[in-house]
Amino acid sequence: MEGLAHQIIAGIATGGIYAAVALALVMIYQATHHVNFAQGEMATLSTFIALSIIQAGVPYWLAFLATIIVSFVIGVVVERVLMRPVQNAPVLTHVGVFIGLLLIIGNGTGWIFGYTTKAFPSPFSSEQPLLGGLVSAHELGSTAVTLGVLVLVYLFFRHTSLGLAMRAAAYNPRSARLVGVRVGWMLALGWGLAAAIGAVAGMMVAPVVFLDPNMMLGILLYAFAGALLGGIDNPAGAVIGGFAVGVLENLAGAYVVGTELKLTVALAIIIGVLVVKPSGLFGRVVTSRV
Amino acid sequence: MPMLLEAKGLRAGYGPTHVLHGLDFLVEDGGVTALLGANGAGKTTTLRAVCGMVKTEGEILLGGENIAGWATEDIARRGLAHVPDGRGTFMELTVEENFRLGAYVRRDREVQADFERMWAWFPRLRQRWKQQAGTLSGGEQQMLAIARALLLRPRLLLLDEPSFGLAPLIVQEIFGIMRRIRAESGVGILLVEQNANLALELADRAYLLETGRIVVSGPAAEIREDEAIRRSYLGY
Ligand SMILES: Nc1ncnc2c1ncn2[C@@H]1O[C@H](COP(=O)(O)OP(=O)(O)O)[C@@H](O)[C@H]1O
Ligand SMILES: [Mg+2]
Numbered sequence A: 001m002e003g004l005a006h007q008i009i010a011g012i013a014t015g016g017i018y019a020a021v022a023l024a025l026v027m028i029y030q031a032t033h034h035v036n037f038a039q040g041e042m043a044t045l046s047t048f049i050a051l052s053i054i055q056a057g058v059p060y061w062l063a064f065l066a067t068i069i070v071s072f073v074i075g076v077v078v079e080r081v082l083m084r085p086v087q088n089a090p091v092l093t094h095v096g097v098f099i100g101l102l103l104i105i106g107n108g109t110g111w112i113f114g115y116t117t118k119a120f121p122s123p124f125s126s127e128q129p130l131l132g133g134l135v136s137a138h139e140l141g142s143t144a145v146t147l148g149v150l151v152l153v154y155l156f157f158r159h160t161s162l163g164l165a166m167r168a169a170a171y172n173p174r175s176a177r178l179v180g181v182r183v184g185w186m187l188a189l190g191w192g193l194a195a196a197i198g199a200v201a202g203m204m205v206a207p208v209v210f211l212d213p214n215m216m217l218g219i220l221l222y223a224f225a226g227a228l229l230g231g232i233d234n235p236a237g238a239v240i241g242g243f244a245v246g247v248l249e250n251l252a253g254a255y256v257v258g259t260e261l262k263l264t265v266a267l268a269i270i271i272g273v274l275v276v277k278p279s280g281l282f283g284r285v286v287t288s289r290v
Numbered sequence B: 001m002p003m004l005l006e007a008k009g010l011r012a013g014y015g016p017t018h019v020l021h022g023l024d025f026l027v028e029d030g031g032v033t034a035l036l037g038a039n040g041a042g043k044t045t046t047l048r049a050v051c052g053m054v055k056t057e058g059e060i061l062l063g064g065e066n067i068a069g070w071a072t073e074d075i076a077r078r079g080l081a082h083v084p085d086g087r088g089t090f091m092e093l094t095v096e097e098n099f100r101l102g103a104y105v106r107r108d109r110e111v112q113a114d115f116e117r118m119w120a121w122f123p124r125l126r127q128r129w130k131q132q133a134g135t136l137s138g139g140e141q142q143m144l145a146i147a148r149a150l151l152l153r154p155r156l157l158l159l160d161e162p163s164f165g166l167a168p169l170i171v172q173e174i175f176g177i178m179r180r181i182r183a184e185s186g187v188g189i190l191l192v193e194q195n196a197n198l199a200l201e202l203a204d205r206a207y208l209l210e211t212g213r214i215v216v217s218g219p220a221a222e223i224r225e226d227e228a229i230r231r232s233y234l235g236y
Helices: A002-032 A039-055 A060-086 A091-113 A137-159 A161-171 A173-178 A183-209 A216-230 A235-256 A259-276 B043-050 B072-077 B095-102 B111-121 B123-127 B138-150 B168-185 B196-202 B220-225 B227-234
Strands: B005-014 B017-027 B032-037 B056-062 B080-083 B156-160 B188-192 B205-210 B213-219
Touching (some): A039 A183, A060 A183, A216 A235, B005 B043, B017 B032, B017 B205, B080 B138, B095 B138, B111 B168, B138 B168
Parallel strands (some): B156 B188
């Protein structure tokens, strides 16, 4: 019984990471109707930047904040420089650019920071187990951080005029221009926010899975599964989907298929959902008009 | 005193296709200009040209300033609001959020007072305040589109077929509200309309468009009285 409770809590902790990355994917998907396959690589790069700042002697939370800001800027620059010129290009061009971005950032990260696996510090002293070993301090802390980020993002989109303008630009760019919204910049801002959220996810997961240039590869797949499960056009659905995938993955790993096959579970979820309910559990049904 | 809007030799098209072949027209300060013509004459394209949604040649003077070639969002920020064909409301957002977006670029303190003015003009929208725009009826959506545009506090309002697809009673209601808006707000209007009779009643100046060229222009009252024009162009 205690084992089960522990698996669920651990699942929620990793689920928070997936939920954050899923949200980053959905934000860009809503604005561009493309999935940013390079989201994971961008988060890995951010995490390496965080490690460099920490190793330079900067206190953890200051480095955390600096990394978020740097990642935001990187996201904005990527959109302005790489995505902007192809925004009206066919789908395949986008896929090409995303894959190019993935390879460039992935290889660039490896080239700059090296391919050896590195330990990444947790701000939550993970030595003492809490609640009688049910949950580690890092699990509790990282869940709090990812939940905090999700709440902040929600409040930003719901209750600020800039957040509203970003939603308007994503839903209906033509009408957004007519009310004076600078749609191009809203897109860049969305990339910046997505990169910043990805950076938080990277910094929270790195102490658990260790840091190397491919760190986010599996996590991106789980997050993508979560986003599809909840609905790729529904931020709240994607977040719920992310948490659900985290818990399912942990339970399946512990009781059903073992850790070797955990990633298979994610892929099975993706395929299963797409077959049964193509728009995701909370997604809008897309009907094509003839 | 410059005209509110003055187009000189306005040309526009889509890619290699030319649609407008040099239009000259005016909207006076606080006046209503009607743009009439059959389907495909280029009325929608004219409105798109004025607010920078298609590539243009020629001059477009808004209050004496040439806005030709400007980005749509910059033209909006200069006080030009457009209710496009298909209305252009934000279907996924609530009525309230559509209102807030209408006033997005404003920094003055009278936004709330303008919300209340819109509620007075469009009481139905107040009843639908927290509802998604996509759930509104066609007439309510047209009202929302007009309210959203007016919340910009525009000098000039472009309206593309506000009666399109609506029941006659709703059309009467909307044109009634537009008469009030005209009397109470002082906004200039460039109105595109299939229903020539209704449009000419509201307008003080009118232009008749045929395949991208203006073929008749003059005071709305005169065009309304001119039987030959009515027979050959307006079909009633
Ligand atoms: N997006 C578009 N792309 C290409 N051609 C268009 C487009 N919109 C309109 N046209 C063409 O431009 C001409 C004028 O259309 P439009 O301005 O919509 O006329 P109206 O509003 O008077 O019915 C038509 O021949 C139409 O086929
Ligand atoms: Mg039209």
